[in-house]
Amino acid sequence: MPEVKKPLLEVKSLTTSFRTDRGLVRAVDNVSFTIDHGQILGIVGESGSGKSMTSQSILRLIGSRKSEQVNGEVLFEGQDLLKLQERQMQKIRGKEISLIAQDPMTSLNPVYTVGNQIAEVPMIHEGFSKKNAWSKAIEMIKRVGIPSAEVRAAQYPHEFSGGMRQRGVIAMALAGNPKLLIADEPTTALDVTIQSQILELILDLRNETGAGIMLITHDLGVVAEICDQVAVMYAGKIVEKASVAELFSNPKHPYTQGLLASLPKLGDKTRLTPIPGQPPNLHHLSSGCAFADRCPFVMDKCRSVQPALKKEQTEHQVACHLVNEEGGDENQ
Amino acid sequence: MKDTWKRFKQNRFAFVGFLFIALILVVALFAKWIVPYDPYFMDSSSPLTSPNGQHWFGTDQFGRDIFSRILYGTQISLKVGLIAVGFSLFFGTIIGIVAGYFGGKIDQVLSRITDVLFAFPDILLALVIMAILGPSLTNLMIAIGIVYTPIFARIARGAVLSIRDSLYIEAARSMGVNSFQIMLRHILPNSLAPLIVQVTLSFAFAILAEAALSFLGLGVSPDTPSWGIMLSEAKDWMEISWWTAIFPGVAITLAVLSFNIMGDGLRDALDPRLKNER
Numbered sequence: 001m002p003e004v005k006k007p008l009l010e011v012k013s014l015t016t017s018f019r020t021d022r023g024l025v026r027a028v029d030n031v032s033f034t035i036d037h038g039q040i041l042g043i044v045g046e047s048g049s050g051k052s053m054t055s056q057s058i059l060r061l062i063g064s065r066k067s068e069q070v071n072g073e074v075l076f077e078g079q080d081l082l083k084l085q086e087r088q089m090q091k092i093r094g095k096e097i098s099l100i101a102q103d104p105m106t107s108l109n110p111v112y113t114v115g116n117q118i119a120e121v122p123m124i125h126e127g128f129s130k131k132n133a134w135s136k137a138i139e140m141i142k143r144v145g146i147p148s149a150e151v152r153a154a155q156y157p158h159e160f161s162g163g164m165r166q167r168g169v170i171a172m173a174l175a176g177n178p179k180l181l182i183a184d185e186p187t188t189a190l191d192v193t194i195q196s197q198i199l200e201l202i203l204d205l206r207n208e209t210g211a212g213i214m215l216i217t218h219d220l221g222v223v224a225e226i227c228d229q230v231a232v233m234y235a236g237k238i239v240e241k242a243s244v245a246e247l248f249s250n251p252k253h254p255y256t257q258g259l260l261a262s263l264p265k266l267g268d269k270t271r272l273t274p275i276p277g278q279p280p281n282l283h284h285l286s287s288g289c290a291f292a293d294r295c296p297f298v299m300d301k302c303r304s305v306q307p308a309l310k311k312e313q314t315e316h317q318v319a320c321h322l323v324n325e326e327g328g329d330e331n332q
Numbered sequence: 333m334k335d336t337w338k339r340f341k342q343n344r345f346a347f348v349g350f351l352f353i354a355l356i357l358v359v360a361l362f363a364k365w366i367v368p369y370d371p372y373f374m375d376s377s378s379p380l381t382s383p384n385g386q387h388w389f390g391t392d393q394f395g396r397d398i399f400s401r402i403l404y405g406t407q408i409s410l411k412v413g414l415i416a417v418g419f420s421l422f423f424g425t426i427i428g429i430v431a432g433y434f435g436g437k438i439d440q441v442l443s444r445i446t447d448v449l450f451a452f453p454d455i456l457l458a459l460v461i462m463a464i465l466g467p468s469l470t471n472l473m474i475a476i477g478i479v480y481t482p483i484f485a486r487i488a489r490g491a492v493l494s495i496r497d498s499l500y501i502e503a504a505r506s507m508g509v510n511s512f513q514i515m516l517r518h519i520l521p522n523s524l525a526p527l528i529v530q531v532t533l534s535f536a537f538a539i540l541a542e543a544a545l546s547f548l549g550l551g552v553s554p555d556t557p558s559w560g561i562m563l564s565e566a567k568d569w570m571e572i573s574w575w576t577a578i579f580p581g582v583a584i585t586l587a588v589l590s591f592n593i594m595g596d597g598l599r600d601a602l603d604p605r606l607k608n609e610r
Contacts, residue, residue, distance in 0.1 A: 059506055061502060061505055061506060065436070066436075087510075090510055091508060093506050093508035094507035094508035094509075095508060099506035101499050101503050102499065103499055106498060106499040106500060107499040107500050108503070109500040109503075109518055109522070110500075111522055120517075121507050124507070124509060124513075125508060173507075176507075176508075
């Protein structure tokens with residue numbers, strides 16, 4: 001991979017809030033991260049932690065309504081996407097940055113053939129003729145490993161199995177040769193064997209095209225398998241950010257520790273240790289740390305002062321008073 | 333599509349309706365050549381003849397052949413149905429899709445306008461529009477078209493709302509497809525089924541509305557062979573000649589019934605889940 005000085009994507013203090021009947025909700029709160037060419041960043045968190053909102057804010061799929069507000073900077077190759085006109089944004093979506101949506105079962109339009117939907121991308125972005133776009137679609141279908149591509153291209157989504165559909169969706173996302181691929185839980189709806197095939201496919205494509213990938217998941221196993229960097233999100237904030245090896249061997253935030261402790265291990269007969277309590281209601285966040293109520297190491301300070309994401313080591317950042325103040329004794 | 337047709341054919345009742353409509357269509361297209369008499373020709377020697385071998389459905393007060401006039405009447409009915417329903421389908425779908433897709437203020441304004449139109453009884457609203465536009469066949473079709481536009485708008489809006497937030501719409505947006513293309517290529521084809529059904533049902537209403545307005549004297553000119561006008565003129569002679577009223581009445585009933593049962597059958601065929609199991 002070529003070393004480029006400017007990062008592919010640089011997100012700075014991204015904040016997405018919604019005005020609702022019950023007040024302002026910050027779904028994404030002051031999130032910053034970077035993704036380099038060829039790098040895979042995993043974003044981990046439970047449902048409602050703001051992972052998908054982050055990706056939708058980057059692509060500006062939200063923010064067009066008055067009740068939605070997206071602030072901060074999203075620098076894609078140095079250009080702030082949040083400042084672009086909708087028309088310019090349409091040229092970026094699918095061409096420069098594309099999205100693999102969460103559920104392959106519903107992310108293909110039932111009234112068009114799979115080939116047709118893939119062909120739509122080069123027709124929009126590169127002005128391909130119908131015929132050329134169709135052969136491009138077949139090429140893409142071959143590339144994602146669907147056998148007898150010519151036949152498959154002319155079939156409708158309901159004739160595809162779940163794994164095949166996800167491959168179709170990936171083919172659609174790759175048809176514009178994007179530099180950045182956002183995969184929003186690409187394997188959630190699939191069974192484990194298909195899951196590993198899809199992950200392998202994503203890895204292969206990264207190696208082939210050198211695209212940066214933002215992988216959103218709630219599955220730490222997936223992260224361990226393919227990511228380079230991980231950011232753990234909780235209640236709209238990044239609470240810990242590190243390389244995969246570092247995060248798994250030396251988790252610092254109590255939430256990350258809890259996540260890792262609640263993973264089942266092969267051959268281990270002891271009961272799993274779940275994180276007690278429920279994720280907080282974003283309508284009623286306290287002024288302190290959002291995790292305070294569920295944290296085993298909670299201190300008085302945690303309930304009143306919000307911990308900031310501080311550089312613990314050069315590449316390992318944690319937002320926790322425990323770690324940031326007392327230093328070394330966090331590895332209980 | 334193949335499945336739909338197969339399911340539709342299995343529904344005998346609806347299929348009979350379909351065949352009858354096909355028959356009406358053929359008659360309307362070839363009326364000129366099939367009719368035994370000129371529908372405008374007044375035979376002053378034989379007014380109000382009861383049905384017989386020469387005049388199957390008898391003659392009216394001017395001696396015109398009722399059978400021929402009924403065959404010609406299919407033209408008026410189909411023309412009114414096609415144009416009026418086409419009008420409401422076109423404008424209603426646009427209003428509904430735009431309202432449903434954009435939501436917010438646009439939706440508020442468009443939906444309130446359709447609500448206002450909905451609040452009037454159909455015939456009354458058509459009468460008001462006809463009174464403004466003046467009586468003529470074209471204006472009649474426009475009036476009926478306006479009256480049925482809100483129904484299509486509401487159906488289209490509902491269909492859009494149910495698919496607007498689908499992942500494949502979001503996927504299309506994330507591929508850089510613009511709003512117009514999304515509405516045209518991704519939302520419209522997915523909303524067609526309920527609209528097609530409504531077209532057949534509205535056809536029946538349009539035929540009825542034309543008959544009713546013509547009966548009230550606001551439709552086509554009085555000598556035109558329209559089922560509604562025939563019925564209207566027949567009311568003065570009904571006591572001495574039942575056939576002048578019965579045959580146009582039966583024609584209206586059969587046509588409306590056929591469109592209705594075909595519409596029901598089509599709905600069941602397009603969406604088997606909606607079917608009333610007996």
